[in-house]
Every structure is written in C-alpha cells, then in structure tokens.
Amino acid sequence: xxxxxxxxxxxxxxxxxxxxxxxxxxxxxxxxxxxxxxxxxxxxxxxxxxxxxxxxxxxxxxxxxxxxxxxxxxxxxxxxxxxxxxxxxxxxxxxxxxxxxxxxxxxxxxxxxxxxxxxxxxxxxxxxxxxxxxxxxxxxxxxxxxxxxxxxxxxxxxxxxxxxxxxxxxxxxxxxxxxxxxxxxxxxxxxxxxxxxxxxxxxxxxxxxxxx
Amino acid sequence: xxxxxxxxxxxxxxxxxxxxxxxxxxxxxxxxxxxxxxxxxxxxxxxxxxxxxxxxxxxxxxxxxxxxxxxxxxxxxxxxxxxxxxxxxxxxxxxxxxxxxxxxxxxxxxxxxxxxxxxxxxxxxxxxxxxxxxxxxxxxxxxxxxxxxxxxxxxxxxxxxxxxxxxxxxxxxx
Numbered sequence: 288x289x290x291x292x293x294x295x296x297x298x299x300x301x302x303x304x305x306x307x308x309x310x311x312x313x314x315x316x317x318x319x320x321x322x323x324x325x326x327x328x329x330x331x332x333x334x335x336x337x338x339x340x341x342x343x344x345x346x347x348x349x350x351x352x353x354x355x356x357x358x359x360x361x362x363x364x365x366x367x368x369x370x371x372x373x374x375x376x377x378x379x380x381x382x383x384x385x386x387x388x389x390x391x392x393x394x395x396x397x398x399x400x401x402x403x404x405x406x407x408x409x410x411x412x413x414x415x416x417x418x419x420x421x422x423x424x425x426x427x428x429x430x431x432x433x434x435x436x437x438x439x440x441x442x443x444x445x446x447x448x449x450x451x452x453x454x455x456x457x458x459x460x461x462x463x464x465x466x467x468x469x470x471x472x473x474x475x476x477x478x479x480x481x482x483x484x485x486x487x488x489x490x491x492x493x494x495x496x497x498x499x
Numbered sequence: 500x501x502x503x504x505x506x507x508x509x510x511x512x513x514x515x516x517x518x519x520x521x522x523x524x525x526x527x528x529x530x531x532x533x534x535x536x537x538x539x540x541x542x543x544x545x546x547x548x549x550x551x552x553x554x555x556x557x558x559x560x561x562x563x564x565x566x567x568x569x570x571x572x573x574x575x576x577x578x579x580x581x582x583x584x585x586x587x588x589x590x591x592x593x594x595x596x597x598x599x600x601x602x603x604x605x606x607x608x609x610x611x612x613x614x615x616x617x618x619x620x621x622x623x624x625x626x627x628x629x630x631x632x633x634x635x636x637x638x639x640x641x642x643x644x645x646x647x648x649x650x651x652x653x654x655x656x657x658x659x660x661x662x663x664x665x666x667x668x669x670x671x672x673x
Contacts, residue, residue: 311556314549316578319585344560346670349574356581363588367645374643393596396643440646443653450656457663461670465560468673472561 311349318356321363329359340466347465354458357451364448371440373400375433380415383422505609507597512613512627536583538658544575566673573666580662584655591648598638603631 320329333355340347377396395418398411407415419426434441520529544550545568553571562570610627641647 311553311574314552314556315574316582318581321589345556346560346570350670353577353581364649367649370645371649374645378643437642437646440642440649443649446656447649447652450659454659454663457667461667464671468561 311345312352315349315352318352318359320359324359329355332358340462343462344465344469347462350458350462350465354455354462357455357458361448361451364444364451368441368444371437371444372430372433373403375437376403376429379429379432379436380418380422380424383418383424504597504601504606508601508606508609509613511631512610515630536587536655536658538580538583538655542576542579544572547575550575562673566669569669570666570673573662573669577662577666580655580658584652584659587651587655588648591644591651592641594641594644594647595638598631598635601631601635603628603635606631 318329320326333352336351336355337343337348340351343351374396377399380399381395395414398407398414401407401411402415419429422429424432520526550571553574554567557567557570558564607624607628610624611621614623614627641650
C-alpha cells in the first residue's frame with residue numbers, strides 16, 4: 288500500500304541563488320516522494336544539478352527542480368519494468384500450476400519476489416521450486432515467457448520513460464534560453480556602460496580643448 | 500470486507516440488481532464516479548495568489564508582461580499535471596483478488612441456490628456464470644498493481660506533453 292508523503296522542497300540549504308526570498312518554488316506544488324524513497328538523496332540530486340549552473344535565476348531553479356523530478360520518475364519506471372516481469376512470472380507460475388483458487392496466487396507472488404531478491408525463507412524456496420517443477424519450466428524459461436506475457440505493459444513503461452526524456456529535453460532548452468538571455472542582458476549592460484564611459488571621456492576631452 | 504466466498508458471491512449478485520442512487524445527493528456523488536484526474540477541466544490560474552506572485556517574480560528577470568503571464572500559467576499547469584500523475588501512479592485501481600481467483604465453474608451450484616428463490620431458469624444461472632467469467636477475464640487482463648499503475652499513468656502522457664510544450668514555448672519566446 289502506498290501513502291502520499293508530502294514535503295516541501297524549498298531549496299534553502301546552500302542554494303546558489305542571489306536572493307532566496309525571490310525563489311519561485313514556494314508558489315509551486317512540490318514534487319512528492321514515495322514512502323521508501325530517500326529525501327536526502329532527492330535533495331542531493333537537486334543540489335548537484337543546481338551546482339552545474341553558474342548563478343541560476345529563480346526561474347532556472349524552478350525548472351531544474353522539475354528536471355530533477357523527471358530523473359526521479361525515470362528511476363521509478365525503470366524499477367517498475369523489473370517488477371512487471373516479476374508480476375508476470377508469478378502469474379504464469381500460478382496459471383501453469385492451475386493455482387488460481389484461494390490465496391495461492393498472492394502467496395506465490397510474495398514467495399517469488401523473495402526468491403528473486405535472494406531473501407526467501409526455506410518454505411518459500413520449496414514452494415517456488417515445486418511450482419517450477421509443476422509447470423515444467425526453469426527460471427530463465429519462466430523469465431522469457433513472462434517477458435512475452437508482460438510485453439504490452441513493458442512497452443507502456445518504456446513510453447513513460449521516453450516521455451520523461453522528452454520533458455527533460457524541453458526543460459534543458461528552456462534553461463539554456465534563460466541562461467542565454469541573462470548573458471545577453473549582462474553583455475548589453477557592459478557594452479552600454481563602456482559606451483557611456485567612452486562618451487564621458489570624449490565629453491571631458493572636448494571641454495578641455497574648448498577651455499584651452 | 501467479506502472473506503466468505505459464498506457471501507461475497509451473494510453480495511455481487513445482489514449488487515447487479517441495483518438500479519443506482521435515488522436521492523439527489525447520491526446522484527451527485529455517483530456523477531463523479533468516472534472522474535479520474537480532473538485534467539480536462541479548464542483551470543483558473545489568473546485569480547490565484549500563486550499566479551500573481553509568480554508573475555511578479557518572473558517580471559524581475561526581465562521578461563515582458565505577456566511572457567510573465569504565460570510562464571507563470573505554464574509552470575502552474577505543469578505542476579497540476581505532475582501532481583495528477585503522482586496521484587494516479589500511487590493510487591491505481593485495486594486488484595479484485597476475489598474476482599480474479601474465484602473458480603466460476605465451481606460456483607455454479609451457489610449461483611443456482613442464490614437464484615432459485617425467484618424461480619429462476621437454468622438460463623439465468625448460465626448467464627450469471629458467463630457474466631462472472633467475462634468480468635474475471637477483464638480483471639485478469641488488467642494484471643497486478645504495477646501493470647495497473649503503469650497503464651493508468653500512460654493515459655496521462657498527452658497531458659504531460661502538452662503541459663511541458665506550453666511551458667517551454669513560453670520561456671523560449673519570452
């Protein structure tokens with residue numbers, strides 16, 4: 288069972304932003320984590336992404352936060368691909384062993400999950416080995432069959448991962464454009480300042496000429 | 500939750516006879532049954548405090564008035580979609596283990612017993628059994644929790660695509 292865990296990702300700690308009170312993040316809903324995920328790991332990922340930017344603007348920080356969330360979703364979906372295979376393996380085992388009735392199916396799924404993680408108890412190992420013999424399959428045969436069985440859902444997860452990659456590309460382009468814009472503004476400011484100083488020097492020179 | 504298979508079957512058979520809610524409140528509640536994520540409704544960001552605060556902060560970065568409004572709305576819309584994505588992912592349709600695992604053929608005597616007080620014909624029993632078989636097929640096709648949440652999240656791809664395209668366009672044209 289999954290529970291919604293809300294926490295605020297207000298990047299206060301060592302955030303390389305000029306003025307923290309100007310952050311956009313408090314006005315946007317924060318990305319949420321699943322109960323078994325580490326908040327510290329999420330934050331450190333965000334910090335490392337932010338550290339790659341040279342003095343990011345508040346909008347760039349908001350976009351980097353979205354990008355970090357996309358990377359997190361890719362991780363989740365990658366784990367899901369393996370879980371889908373496990374689910375299909377359990378389904379096939381129970382079907383081959385005609386074990387649909389009663390709680391056999393859920394018991395078998397739990398046992399198989401432990402067996403594949405290498406944390407199965409003796410009775411769980413015995414159950415899985417018996418089911419494999421019943422179904423006349425080896426573990427690798429079962430995995431191959433399960434891959435075929437779960438292909439439709441694995442394709443869906445691949446689509447989800449692809450979507451996150453596309454989103455990251457969009458966000459990167461947006462961040463680049465903000466960065467370019469701020470550089471352009473800085474450059475124009477410098478050029479303007481240079482022109483102004485040149486003109487003031489020229490003005491001073493002409494004044495000197497007139498007076499002499 | 501009923502654990503007795505006989506009672507569970509009886510409850511489901513009785514539920515099939517239901518004609519739906521009668522009261523206005525019941526109808527109002529059931530009208531929201533098919534609501535999944537609410538992303539098809541047009542959001543009103545402009546009247547929110549967050550929107551105004553975002554517009555002000557973005558304006559300080561040198562964007563034009565129109566661009567600030569677009570970027571703020573784009574950001575809020577993107578967050579709305581990602582929140583719905585998370586909610587969909589974390590609360591998939593639960594697996595109906597009873598329906599998935601029930602042996603329909605072995606339940607035919609129970610159907611007969613349940614339907615006999617109304618003097619049912621064997622046809623009724625057959626229809627009930629075939630109805631349960633088709634429901635079971637659908638339930639099994641949906642797979643386990645991971646398959647369900649992947650399938651549910653997959654339905655939100657187009658909303659994500661539109662939201663990020665809108666945000667990215669607003670930032671780059673600003």
